[in-house]
């Protein structure tokens with residue numbers, strides 16, 4: 001569509017033509033339906049509204065250099081949505097239904113998939129919500145699964161350029177045995193105050209520490225954290241972080257290019273020893289971090305000193321982006337073509 005300014009797109013909501021929906025009633029999923037409405041009607045006592053019984057996902061579709069549209073790691077997103085479903089006592093979405101819904105939503109809005117080379121993509125947002133009425137704290141009996149899509153620009157306005165982050169201790173995103181490892185809206189509600197404050201104080205995002213001891217790095221806002229030193233890719237292992245599919249993919253690529261990979265606790269003091277640091281997630285793939293400031297002690301950790309992105313982050317980024325855009329071989333079967 002020539003009227004869309006692809007290069008100027010924010011990472012935000014964009015109205016497209018259709019979305020798809022499916023209802024779970026009487027213990028089973030119905031047929032996939034197509035809607036042109038941006039609204040959903042539901043019971044005012046729906047569990048998603050009162051008790052947070054909802055989960056979502058996020059993935060992207062890209063136009064490759066060859067003009068074909070590719071979706072990145074669709075099935076992994078489906079698996080993660082089902083882990084969220086189990087965690088929140090919601091019915092799982094069968095893998096086949098998940099796949100069909102995503103492909104249908106993308107195909108019906110194919111004109112909104114940004115062309116190759118514009119730095120934009122089509123964001124795909126699956127959503128699973130408890131729609132049945134309950135007043136006591138109980139799982140609903142009825143659910144809705146839907147998928148909407150929209151073209152987006154980069155999440156961080158800096159794009160693949162270094163960002164500044166802030167370590168916080170006065171807010172936690174998720175409790176150690178809570179819902180941090182699943183994609184429920186409540187985790188994001190819990191992160192809003194700290195994130196907005198970080199923005200106001202001039203940072204792209206805040207870094208949350210483990211809620212129990214406040215010793216280890218958990219997550220970099222809505223992204224996982226990684227550090228690089230001695231040819232090793234190091235990323236936090238924590239029960240309260242969302243297992244990022246981008247991070248999972250970067251670990252595979254790191255091994256492929258001959259690096260060691262460690263998933264373990266990452267103490268805050270270790271920040272001093274990293275050669276490169278980054279945040280990773282669907283939105284930006286990698287946001288290299290140039291500076292981390294500890295909000296309590298004022299301590300500053302500096303990376304990519306002359307403003308340049310570290311060579312390993314760049315290599316990892318290019319390989320992953322290359323697979324997403326069909327420039328590099330997809331030897332792991334991460335891509336689903338939209339035909």
Ligand SMILES: Cc1ncc(COP(=O)(O)O)c(C=O)c1O
Pocket residue numbers: 058219221222223224241242243244245246247280281282283
């Ligand atoms: C809290 C949180 N952590 C990490 C990620 C990155 O996950 P992924 O790479 O699957 O997008 C996201 C984004 O989905 C997130 O919301």
